[in-house]
Amino acid sequence: RLARLPxxxxxxxxxFTFQTSIDERRIRDLATLQFVEHQENLIFLGPPGVGKTHLAVALALEAIARRYTVYFTxxxxxxQDLQEAHQTNTIKRKMRKYIKPNILIIDEIGYRKMEDTAAHFFSQIVSERYEKGAIILTSNKSYGAWxxxxxxPVLATAILDRLxxxxxxxxxxxxxxxxxEKKKAGFFK
Ligand code: ADP
Ligand code: MG
Structure with a gap:
């Protein structure tokens, strides 16, 4: 409930038989949540519809079942949340919401370009969580496009370095x- 999963x-x-580019054993291994225990990050890359968000959510549910805290955004x-807090001078308190959870999921990086302040807030969260809490990211863009x-590019390099x-x-x-699923239903003939 508090995690705000979509x-x-x-x-x-x-x-897993449909998505053969994914090694099931690797995902099962991630489901042991060692990466959360070790404050490591997990990044799912790939085009739309291949299961990035599904897998992020599934791991989040495993984590919640094991009493880890999760926040999805x-x-x-x-x-938007941080910019609002910035304007009302509540940024310190607001940042805590993104720093505290054992897992922060940031879903769908790269669908739109970030403005300067946005990129700055993003970078700040990545820095503050570095070696303190796990981040799960999904993106449709390869690292080269970040x-x-x-x-x-300098900020992107700094973010990627920590991430x-x-x-x-x-x-x-x-x-x-x-x-x-659409093909099965006969949308494409
Ligand atoms: P994206 O990679 O764009 O985040 P999603 O993870 O949201 O895609 O997947 C799109 C939809 O298809 C979701 O309803 C998801 O549950 C389903 N889906 C994707 N891949 C699989 C899969 N291999 N097995 C079962 N359902 C899947
Ligand atoms: Mg998605």
């Missing part, structure tokens, strides 16, 4: 599960 999907609901909501997302130091990246390739 939907409820478990690991058992994930069809999007870059858009995060930045300079564009943050509008500044990736203790991290695993899961690269998902393949077809969108949503499209597969």
């Amino acid at each position: 939907y409820h999907k478990t690991l058992d609901e994930f069809d 999007t870059p858009h909501d995060l930045v 300079g564009d997302i943050f509008g500044d 990736l130091h203790h991290s695993s990246t899961i690269n998902i390739k393949g077809e969108s599960y949503r499209i597969k």
